[in-house]
Amino acid sequence: MRTRFSAEFVLGHEAGQHVLIRNGDVVYEDSRIVYVGPDYEGPADESFDLGRSLITPGLIDLDALTDIDHLLIDSWASADRANGLQWSEDYFRNRRADVFTAQERQTIRKYALVQLALHGVTTYMPIASEIHSAWAESFEELAEMAETSRQIGLRGYLGPAYRSGVNVVRPDGKRDVAFDEEQGRTGLADAVRFLDHAEELADPLVNGVLLPCRIETLTADLLRATAAIAHERHALVRLHCLQGATERELLQRWYGLTPLQLLQQTGLIRERLLIPHGIFVDRNPLVDGDDRGDLQTLADARVTIIHCPLTSLRYGMALDSFAAFRDAGINLCLGTDSFPPDLIRGMDTGVQLAKLIDGKLDAAPAEHYFEAATLGGARALDRPDLGKLEVGAQADLVAFALDDIRDGVIDDPIRTLLLSGTARQATHSVVAGRLVMRDGRIPGIDVQALKDEAQRLFTTMRDAYSDRDTERRTPGQLFPPAFPYAPDRAPAGPRDRERAGSH
16 A cells, blocks of 8 residues: 655755755555655545645653652652652562553553653653562563553564662662662563563564663662573663663762773673763763763764753753764664653753753754654664665654744744644644555544543552652652642542642
């Protein structure tokens, strides 16, 4: 079947770079693109004429939240409440349990995957919180999630997250990591099992990868075992590290090593490694304040940095700097890491932050960020057929409407989209030739039912923080509203009355 998409602007690809085509067409047959350019005159079984829209390659999100978002309640915590957002040591040792049932967990996955699709993401690598699980993720959980992902039509790079430790707060209020090494070994075994499962499925939309959790929650032995399996299976590895001061302090205390040095010692840096965030490197003022070789180490090892500008900013951090990493030869791609999974807002945030950090308006222009969201993700995945609209490439595309007066006038459509728009303007998306979103809707998805159930599950998650808190504070004490509810307008539910009463 041959399908044609037409729009006033198309971001094509020629001679190794993105190019804008005015009044362009993208035509694909089955899963491959067969034409990109103006004035297509050949046959088409179905056509979409989108008018004042921008058609781009499908967006690639390699740190994509597939959970209920906790940033909503923890990105503004004051110092006196921050410890209440971690596990207490007592909870770890005596009371840890799953907050959600297996079925509820799958509903959460579906809700988050629908969010990705609605925001124009076509290829993703998931991230989920372990805060509300008894430990981490199981093979069964990811196998079910893979089925949901296939039904929606997204391309996933999947595997169960695993760890041998969890961040805790000790009775004296200090942060630490408590370990259960058997859980780590079980988790890695499940991850290997999923690699086999993905191969058996033989579905190009399900790709097995290794997704260990944060570096400080893995023992050195588990890091070495991960490196050995990655080498044996030629598997991609994504590991959260270089992302915070606590991580760095703990590794220095335990091993006398920086995170990069630990990656080198365990052999993991020599594998196909993706690192979300990458903020705490030597050039960062919060570390050494000057370049002592970290960027060169990353570049030499061909590490990819998954840059999440919007989420980082929400936690008061920023990459220092996008231009420095890019100039060092480090591959940069993008992630969202929280809700909304809006790479357009993320790119705009990154462009503006770069101006402040580097002190010049062209520090990281829009085109560099759009390349990261497309070509950078494709490079990270070793998929030269992704991230571009070019004959022979995968038929992955997303269309953004630019016809609302609130979009303003258009000089350059990419800059207009980043400066005036959001990914909510995505109207159509295609993954490997399958129409995933049409006119802003995903076939077969009851969005209202998902919204209602997600809200219920969010309340369950929110209330569960009290049981983990060292001080056992109520949800109302841990998460007060921005403004107090008026006495005669307080929410009616018993939990909400408890929250309102706590103020």
